[in-house]
Amino acid sequence: MEVILVLFWLVMAFVVGGIAGKKGLSGCGWAIFGLLLWPVALIMVIMAKQTPKAAEEQALAYGGKKCPRCAEVVKSEAVVCRFCSYQFSFAAPSMSAADEMRDALGNFKRSSADIPKDVA
Ligand SMILES: [Zn+2]
Numbered sequence: 001m002e003v004i005l006v007l008f009w010l011v012m013a014f015v016v017g018g019i020a021g022k023k024g025l026s027g028c029g030w031a032i033f034g035l036l037l038w039p040v041a042l043i044m045v046i047m048a049k050q051t052p053k054a055a056e057e058q059a060l061a062y063g064g065k066k067c068p069r070c071a072e073v074v075k076s077e078a079v080v081c082r083f084c085s086y087q088f089s090f091a092a093p094s095m096s097a098a099d100e101m102r103d104a105l106g107n108f109k110r111s112s113a114d115i116p117k118d119v120a
Contacts, residue, residue, distance in 0.1 A: 012038035019045045024054025 016038055017031025025048060034041040050058070059073040060066065066073055070084040080087055 009035070009038060012042065016041045016045050020048070022054070023048055024051030024057075 013031050013034030016034030017027040019042075020030030021027030023045070025045070030041060030045055033044075056073050063076045064073040065076050065078070065088075067081040067084060067086050067088075069086040070081060072081065072083040074081055074083070078088065
């Protein structure tokens with residue numbers, strides 16, 4: 001019975017550390033705090049705010065894009081940055097892999113034709 005309690009205590013310490021890590025806080029430090037007093041640590045880490053860096057990484061992971069002018073993360077569909085009014089340019093529709101391959105092969109053929117016969 002004690003073994004199960006100790007294991008549960010350890011798991012809860014890891015849960016506290018994991019939540020802290022996701023919020024950009026020190027996962028190791030919070031896990032140690034969790035080892036000492038996980039119920040308090042769990043409540044505190046849930047209440048803790050995400051660090052700005054972690055929030056930015058999360059926004060990028062969920063399809064945001066970084067504004068090249070002000071470095072704020074905005075929605076990927078944004079045409080204008082909501083922070084600095086930077087106008088995002090629309091990229092031309094990307095070529096398919098087959099088109100890229102054909103293009104590269106065409107360039108290679110052209111460049112190999114330029115090589116004098118006695119060298120090639
Ligand atoms: Zn911006």
